[in-house]
Amino acid sequence: MREKQEELIGFLEEKALEIRKKSLMLITEGHVGHPGASLSEADMLAALYYAVLKIRPDEPAWEDRDRFIMSKGHGCPPLYVVLSMKGYYAWEELVGTYGKLHSRFQAHPDMKKTPGIDMTTGSLGQGLSVAVGMAKAAKDDGKTHRIYCMLGDGECQEGQIWEAAMFAAHYKLDNLCCIVDYNKIQAKGPVHEIMNIEPLSKKWESFGFDVIEADGHSMRSILDAFYEAENLHYFGRPVVIIAHTIKGKGVSFMENTSAWHTHAPNREQLAAALDELSGEVSHKWKK
Numbered sequence: 001m002r003e004k005q006e007e008l009i010g011f012l013e014e015k016a017l018e019i020r021k022k023s024l025m026l027i028t029e030g031h032v033g034h035p036g037a038s039l040s041e042a043d044m045l046a047a048l049y050y051a052v053l054k055i056r057p058d059e060p061a062w063e064d065r066d067r068f069i070m071s072k073g074h075g076c077p078p079l080y081v082v083l084s085m086k087g088y089y090a091w092e093e094l095v096g097t098y099g100k101l102h103s104r105f106q107a108h109p110d111m112k113k114t115p116g117i118d119m120t121t122g123s124l125g126q127g128l129s130v131a132v133g134m135a136k137a138a139k140d141d142g143k144t145h146r147i148y149c150m151l152g153d154g155e156c157q158e159g160q161i162w163e164a165a166m167f168a169a170h171y172k173l174d175n176l177c178c179i180v181d182y183n184k185i186q187a188k189g190p191v192h193e194i195m196n197i198e199p200l201s202k203k204w205e206s207f208g209f210d211v212i213e214a215d216g217h218s219m220r221s222i223l224d225a226f227y228e229a230e231n232l233h234y235f236g237r238p239v240v241i242i243a244h245t246i247k248g249k250g251v252s253f254m255e256n257t258s259a260w261h262t263h264a265p266n267r268e269q270l271a272a273a274l275d276e277l278s279g280e281v282s283h284k285w286k287k
Contacts (some may be wrong), residue, residue: 008051009219015085015187016046016219020250020277021140022081022091028270030099031106036260037075037152040183040216040245047222048148049082052230057087060115066145067118067134069128071154073108074262080105123159127151132168135176135238146233150179154186157195162207165238169208172236177229178209180240181216183247187261200209200242209240215242250277 019042027033030088040157049055056062071081084091097103104113109124118134121127131149138145155161163251168176182200184191191197201211212233214225229239247261248254251273265273 005220009223012046012050012223015082016043017277018085019046019078019081021274022085022095023078024251024270024277026077026081026095026098026266026275027264028267029095030107031264032099033077033264034074034262035254035265036185036257037072037129037181037183038077038249039249039251039254040247041075041181042249043217043219044150044179044181044222044243045078047219049086050247051223051246051257052226054145055086055116057083057116060088064143067131067147069119069121069127069131069147069149070109070135071120071121071149072124072132072155072181073121073127073152073155075152076107076109076267079109079113079117083114086116088116089114111211124152124155128161128164129167131144131173131176131178132164132173135168135173136171138175139171139173140151140196145175146230147173147176148179149176150181151178152186153182153184153191153197153200155193156180156197156200157191162203165204165207165209170236173238174233174236176238177226178238178240180242181245182255183216183245183249185247185256185258185261187258189258204240204242208237210235210237212239212241214241216241216245217229217249224233251277 024039053066055065084094097106110118111117111120119130131147135147204211212225214219224239232239254260
Protein backbone atom coordinates (compact mmCIF):
# COMPACT_ATOMS: atom_id res chain seq x y z
CA MET A 1 0.00 0.00 0.00
CA ARG A 2 2.76 2.44 0.96
CA GLU A 3 4.64 1.64 -2.26
CA LYS A 4 1.54 2.40 -4.32
CA GLN A 5 1.02 5.69 -2.47
CA GLU A 6 4.63 6.70 -3.15
CA GLU A 7 4.16 5.82 -6.81
CA LEU A 8 1.01 7.96 -6.96
CA ILE A 9 2.75 10.88 -5.27
CA GLY A 10 5.66 10.67 -7.70
CA PHE A 11 3.27 10.48 -10.65
CA LEU A 12 1.33 13.53 -9.45
CA GLU A 13 4.53 15.50 -8.87
CA GLU A 14 5.55 14.80 -12.45
CA LYS A 15 2.16 16.03 -13.66
CA ALA A 16 2.41 19.17 -11.52
CA LEU A 17 5.86 19.88 -12.98
CA GLU A 18 4.47 19.49 -16.50
CA ILE A 19 1.61 21.84 -15.63
CA ARG A 20 4.06 24.46 -14.34
CA LYS A 21 6.29 24.30 -17.41
CA LYS A 22 3.47 24.34 -19.93
CA SER A 23 1.68 27.16 -18.10
CA LEU A 24 4.74 29.37 -18.43
CA MET A 25 5.13 28.39 -22.09
CA LEU A 26 1.47 29.25 -22.66
CA ILE A 27 1.72 32.64 -20.97
CA THR A 28 4.91 33.47 -22.89
CA GLU A 29 3.40 32.49 -26.25
CA GLY A 30 0.13 34.34 -25.61
CA HIS A 31 1.78 37.39 -24.01
CA VAL A 32 -0.92 37.37 -21.32
CA GLY A 33 -1.56 35.61 -18.03
CA HIS A 34 -0.77 35.36 -14.35
CA PRO A 35 2.39 33.29 -13.78
CA GLY A 36 2.56 33.76 -10.00
CA ALA A 37 -0.84 32.20 -9.34
CA SER A 38 -0.37 29.63 -12.09
CA LEU A 39 2.69 28.24 -10.33
CA SER A 40 1.09 28.23 -6.88
CA GLU A 41 -1.98 26.29 -8.12
CA ALA A 42 -0.21 23.56 -10.09
CA ASP A 43 0.12 20.90 -7.39
CA MET A 44 -3.54 21.13 -6.40
CA LEU A 45 -4.74 20.97 -9.99
CA ALA A 46 -2.58 17.90 -10.64
CA ALA A 47 -4.11 16.15 -7.61
CA LEU A 48 -7.65 17.19 -8.53
CA TYR A 49 -7.57 16.11 -12.16
CA TYR A 50 -5.51 12.94 -11.75
CA ALA A 51 -6.65 11.63 -8.36
CA VAL A 52 -9.84 13.31 -7.15
CA LEU A 53 -12.36 14.49 -9.73
CA LYS A 54 -14.79 12.06 -11.35
CA ILE A 55 -14.79 13.25 -14.96
CA ARG A 56 -14.96 11.93 -18.52
CA PRO A 57 -12.74 13.93 -20.91
CA ASP A 58 -14.41 12.25 -23.89
CA GLU A 59 -17.80 13.31 -22.50
CA PRO A 60 -17.28 16.84 -21.09
CA ALA A 61 -20.99 17.40 -20.41
CA TRP A 62 -21.48 14.08 -18.54
CA GLU A 63 -24.33 14.85 -16.17
CA ASP A 64 -22.88 13.03 -13.15
CA ARG A 65 -19.35 14.48 -13.37
CA ASP A 66 -17.83 16.37 -10.48
CA ARG A 67 -17.76 20.10 -11.16
CA PHE A 68 -14.69 22.32 -10.79
CA ILE A 69 -14.96 26.10 -10.75
CA MET A 70 -11.88 28.31 -10.93
CA SER A 71 -13.46 31.25 -9.11
CA LYS A 72 -10.33 33.35 -9.55
CA GLY A 73 -10.64 33.17 -13.31
CA HIS A 74 -7.27 34.83 -13.91
CA GLY A 75 -5.70 31.56 -12.72
CA CYS A 76 -6.88 29.70 -15.82
CA PRO A 77 -3.57 28.98 -17.68
CA PRO A 78 -2.77 25.85 -15.59
CA LEU A 79 -6.42 24.81 -15.79
CA TYR A 80 -6.27 25.01 -19.60
CA VAL A 81 -3.02 23.04 -19.50
CA VAL A 82 -4.30 20.21 -17.31
CA LEU A 83 -7.45 19.92 -19.42
CA SER A 84 -5.29 19.52 -22.52
CA MET A 85 -3.20 16.90 -20.70
CA LYS A 86 -6.40 15.00 -19.85
CA GLY A 87 -7.47 15.01 -23.51
CA TYR A 88 -10.23 17.63 -23.67
CA TYR A 89 -8.40 19.27 -26.59
CA ALA A 90 -4.95 19.29 -28.18
CA TRP A 91 -2.00 21.08 -26.63
CA GLU A 92 -1.05 22.32 -30.08
CA GLU A 93 -4.34 24.20 -30.43
CA LEU A 94 -4.05 25.62 -26.92
CA VAL A 95 -0.50 26.92 -27.17
CA GLY A 96 -1.05 28.11 -30.73
CA THR A 97 -4.18 30.18 -30.09
CA TYR A 98 -4.25 31.12 -26.39
CA GLY A 99 -5.06 34.79 -25.87
CA LYS A 100 -5.62 35.47 -29.55
CA LEU A 101 -8.69 37.02 -31.14
CA HIS A 102 -11.53 34.49 -31.61
CA SER A 103 -9.63 31.78 -29.70
CA ARG A 104 -11.62 29.57 -27.34
CA PHE A 105 -8.79 30.01 -24.82
CA GLN A 106 -8.93 33.53 -23.44
CA ALA A 107 -7.32 35.13 -20.37
CA HIS A 108 -10.41 34.15 -18.39
CA PRO A 109 -12.26 30.84 -18.91
CA ASP A 110 -15.45 30.69 -21.00
CA MET A 111 -17.79 27.75 -20.40
CA LYS A 112 -19.53 28.33 -23.74
CA LYS A 113 -16.34 27.95 -25.75
CA THR A 114 -13.97 25.68 -23.87
CA PRO A 115 -14.58 21.97 -23.14
CA GLY A 116 -14.11 21.09 -19.48
CA ILE A 117 -14.87 24.57 -18.16
CA ASP A 118 -17.89 24.43 -15.85
CA MET A 119 -18.26 28.16 -15.26
CA THR A 120 -17.20 31.43 -16.90
CA THR A 121 -15.31 33.37 -14.23
CA GLY A 122 -13.16 36.44 -13.80
CA SER A 123 -15.11 38.91 -11.67
CA LEU A 124 -13.75 37.98 -8.26
CA GLY A 125 -16.17 36.69 -5.65
CA GLN A 126 -18.76 35.32 -8.04
CA GLY A 127 -17.50 31.78 -8.62
CA LEU A 128 -18.37 30.54 -5.14
CA SER A 129 -21.95 31.78 -5.52
CA VAL A 130 -22.30 29.63 -8.64
CA ALA A 131 -20.66 26.70 -6.87
CA VAL A 132 -23.15 26.80 -3.98
CA GLY A 133 -25.97 27.01 -6.51
CA MET A 134 -24.66 23.91 -8.26
CA ALA A 135 -24.27 22.13 -4.92
CA LYS A 136 -27.80 23.04 -3.84
CA ALA A 137 -29.24 21.90 -7.19
CA ALA A 138 -27.38 18.59 -6.94
CA LYS A 139 -28.77 18.06 -3.44
CA ASP A 140 -32.31 18.88 -4.54
CA ASP A 141 -32.03 16.49 -7.49
CA GLY A 142 -30.62 13.64 -5.40
CA LYS A 143 -27.30 13.66 -7.28
CA THR A 144 -24.08 12.39 -5.71
CA HIS A 145 -21.47 14.37 -7.64
CA ARG A 146 -19.35 16.93 -5.78
CA ILE A 147 -18.58 20.58 -6.45
CA TYR A 148 -15.02 21.89 -6.07
CA CYS A 149 -14.27 25.61 -6.15
CA MET A 150 -10.83 27.25 -6.04
CA LEU A 151 -10.59 30.71 -4.51
CA GLY A 152 -7.81 33.24 -4.29
CA ASP A 153 -6.76 34.65 -0.94
CA GLY A 154 -7.25 38.22 -2.16
CA GLU A 155 -10.62 37.10 -3.45
CA CYS A 156 -11.60 36.29 0.15
CA GLN A 157 -11.71 40.07 0.72
CA GLU A 158 -14.92 40.11 -1.35
CA GLY A 159 -18.17 40.29 0.61
CA GLN A 160 -19.91 37.99 -1.87
CA ILE A 161 -17.64 35.14 -0.77
CA TRP A 162 -19.01 35.28 2.75
CA GLU A 163 -22.62 35.60 1.65
CA ALA A 164 -22.14 32.44 -0.42
CA ALA A 165 -20.39 30.71 2.50
CA MET A 166 -23.32 31.54 4.79
CA PHE A 167 -25.72 30.06 2.21
CA ALA A 168 -23.64 26.86 1.90
CA ALA A 169 -23.64 26.23 5.63
CA HIS A 170 -27.32 27.08 6.09
CA TYR A 171 -28.34 24.56 3.42
CA LYS A 172 -25.89 21.91 4.70
CA LEU A 173 -24.06 21.61 1.39
CA ASP A 174 -21.65 18.83 2.33
CA ASN A 175 -21.16 18.13 -1.38
CA LEU A 176 -19.17 21.39 -1.65
CA CYS A 177 -15.39 21.59 -1.23
CA CYS A 178 -13.67 24.98 -1.47
CA ILE A 179 -9.92 25.35 -1.92
CA VAL A 180 -8.17 28.60 -1.00
CA ASP A 181 -4.87 29.11 -2.82
CA TYR A 182 -3.32 30.95 0.12
CA ASN A 183 -0.11 32.30 -1.39
CA LYS A 184 -0.55 35.50 0.69
CA ILE A 185 0.26 37.92 -2.14
CA GLN A 186 -2.26 39.67 -4.39
CA ALA A 187 -1.91 42.04 -7.33
CA LYS A 188 -0.67 45.07 -5.41
CA GLY A 189 1.21 43.49 -2.53
CA PRO A 190 0.89 41.27 0.55
CA VAL A 191 -2.68 40.33 1.41
CA HIS A 192 -2.25 41.31 5.07
CA GLU A 193 -1.27 44.85 3.99
CA ILE A 194 -4.00 45.36 1.37
CA MET A 195 -6.81 44.01 3.59
CA ASN A 196 -5.95 41.42 6.21
CA ILE A 197 -8.12 38.28 6.00
CA GLU A 198 -6.79 36.62 9.16
CA PRO A 199 -7.83 34.71 11.15
CA LEU A 200 -8.86 32.89 7.98
CA SER A 201 -9.50 29.44 9.46
CA LYS A 202 -11.65 30.85 12.24
CA LYS A 203 -13.63 32.92 9.74
CA TRP A 204 -14.57 29.84 7.73
CA GLU A 205 -15.31 27.91 10.91
CA SER A 206 -17.58 30.68 12.16
CA PHE A 207 -19.51 30.48 8.89
CA GLY A 208 -20.19 26.79 9.48
CA PHE A 209 -17.44 25.12 7.40
CA ASP A 210 -15.20 22.22 8.32
CA VAL A 211 -11.68 23.57 7.81
CA ILE A 212 -8.67 21.56 6.64
CA GLU A 213 -5.25 23.22 6.39
CA ALA A 214 -2.66 21.79 4.02
CA ASP A 215 0.76 22.41 2.54
CA GLY A 216 -0.23 23.29 -1.01
CA HIS A 217 3.12 22.11 -2.38
CA SER A 218 3.31 18.75 -0.60
CA MET A 219 1.46 16.20 -2.68
CA ARG A 220 1.03 13.97 0.36
CA SER A 221 -0.53 16.83 2.33
CA ILE A 222 -2.79 17.76 -0.60
CA LEU A 223 -4.02 14.19 -1.06
CA ASP A 224 -4.62 13.79 2.67
CA ALA A 225 -6.68 16.99 2.63
CA PHE A 226 -8.83 15.86 -0.30
CA TYR A 227 -9.32 12.41 1.24
CA GLU A 228 -10.35 14.01 4.54
CA ALA A 229 -12.75 16.31 2.71
CA GLU A 230 -14.30 13.30 0.98
CA ASN A 231 -14.66 11.47 4.31
CA LEU A 232 -16.48 14.47 5.78
CA HIS A 233 -19.16 14.08 3.11
CA TYR A 234 -22.65 13.35 4.53
CA PHE A 235 -21.95 15.24 7.78
CA GLY A 236 -24.05 18.22 6.73
CA ARG A 237 -21.26 20.80 6.55
CA PRO A 238 -19.38 22.24 3.57
CA VAL A 239 -15.58 21.93 3.60
CA VAL A 240 -12.79 24.38 2.85
CA ILE A 241 -9.16 23.40 2.30
CA ILE A 242 -6.82 26.27 3.10
CA ALA A 243 -3.75 25.42 1.03
CA HIS A 244 -0.66 27.33 2.11
CA THR A 245 1.28 28.03 -1.08
CA ILE A 246 4.06 30.18 -2.50
CA LYS A 247 3.31 32.64 -5.25
CA GLY A 248 5.53 31.79 -8.22
CA LYS A 249 6.51 28.42 -6.69
CA GLY A 250 9.56 26.84 -8.28
CA VAL A 251 10.99 29.89 -10.06
CA SER A 252 13.23 31.93 -7.75
CA PHE A 253 12.74 35.29 -9.45
CA MET A 254 8.95 34.87 -9.43
CA GLU A 255 8.53 33.62 -5.87
CA ASN A 256 6.91 35.73 -3.13
CA THR A 257 6.46 38.88 -5.18
CA SER A 258 3.50 40.69 -6.71
CA ALA A 259 5.70 41.74 -9.66
CA TRP A 260 4.75 38.48 -11.43
CA HIS A 261 1.07 38.56 -10.54
CA THR A 262 0.26 39.54 -14.12
CA HIS A 263 3.32 39.75 -16.33
CA ALA A 264 4.25 37.44 -19.19
CA PRO A 265 7.89 36.33 -19.23
CA ASN A 266 10.01 36.92 -22.32
CA ARG A 267 11.92 34.11 -24.04
CA GLU A 268 15.03 34.50 -21.91
CA GLN A 269 13.03 34.57 -18.68
CA LEU A 270 11.06 31.52 -19.80
CA ALA A 271 14.26 29.60 -20.50
CA ALA A 272 15.64 30.49 -17.07
CA ALA A 273 12.38 29.47 -15.40
CA LEU A 274 12.23 26.13 -17.21
CA ASP A 275 15.83 25.40 -16.22
CA GLU A 276 14.96 25.96 -12.55
CA LEU A 277 11.81 23.87 -12.73
CA SER A 278 13.63 20.94 -14.28
CA GLY A 279 15.37 20.19 -10.99
CA GLU A 280 12.28 20.46 -8.79
CA VAL A 281 10.83 16.93 -8.59
CA SER A 282 12.04 14.71 -5.75
CA HIS A 283 10.16 11.53 -6.73
CA LYS A 284 10.68 9.93 -10.13
CA TRP A 285 7.72 8.05 -11.47
CA LYS A 286 8.54 5.18 -13.81
CA LYS A 287 6.06 3.85 -16.30
